[in-house]
Amino acid sequence: MTSPARHAVLVHGIFDTGRIFATLARDLESRGFVCHAPTLRPRGGLQPLESWARQLAAVVELEVPASEKFHLIGFSMGGMVCRYFVQRLGGGARLGRLVTISTPHHGSRAAWLLATPGSRQLRPGSDFVRDLNRDVAVLAAYGFTSLWTRFDLMVVPARSSVIAPARCREFPVPLHALMVWDRRVIAAVADALL
Numbered sequence: 001m002t003s004p005a006r007h008a009v010l011v012h013g014i015f016d017t018g019r020i021f022a023t024l025a026r027d028l029e030s031r032g033f034v035c036h037a038p039t040l041r042p043r044g045g046l047q048p049l050e051s052w053a054r055q056l057a058a059v060v061e062l063e064v065p066a067s068e069k070f071h072l073i074g075f076s077m078g079g080m081v082c083r084y085f086v087q088r089l090g091g092g093a094r095l096g097r098l099v100t101i102s103t104p105h106h107g108s109r110a111a112w113l114l115a116t117p118g119s120r121q122l123r124p125g126s127d128f129v130r131d132l133n134r135d136v137a138v139l140a141a142y143g144f145t146s147l148w149t150r151f152d153l154m155v156v157p158a159r160s161s162v163i164a165p166a167r168c169r170e171f172p173v174p175l176h177a178l179m180v181w182d183r184r185v186i187a188a189v190a191d192a193l194l
Helices: 018-030 049-063 077-088 109-113 117-121 127-134 136-142 176-180 183-193
Strands: 007-011 034-036 070-075 095-101 145-148 167-170
Touching (some): 018 034, 049 077, 070 077, 077 095, 077 127, 176 183
Parallel strands (some): 007 034
């Protein structure tokens, strides 16, 4: 019998660092998880998202023992990086659960505000978004959960965070960035992993 995954790798958004997960990581660690919250570079979407996904793969290889499973939690753009890692780089081989928070699964109109390679990939209808959504059904095997808020001003429209086959849960959080700090969202992440 395989033991449950105890490692959680947390992937931040476009302008963030791994420090954005301080409260969430502290909560998960109190529940017995070992958390890894790397800062991927360069920030600001200056490189294509595939670059961050390769960095994520390196973090998993370095930080998670090869004999153990792990969970992925992606915030905002980080959720799309997690998806690319799982769907295109073979990251699902040892994956337990996949949780995304305020992730633009169908793209975001706000991505038109920047002309960086990474932000262009997050635009609705981009090749990147269409490619990942072609076989999104494979994520059902990982207890895929998407947490979102209708008040999101970065994921536009906010319902872009809603996607099948994810278990989608809405929270009345007033701002995009507050999602990773909100106690209800943190509890929902723990619930999804446990």
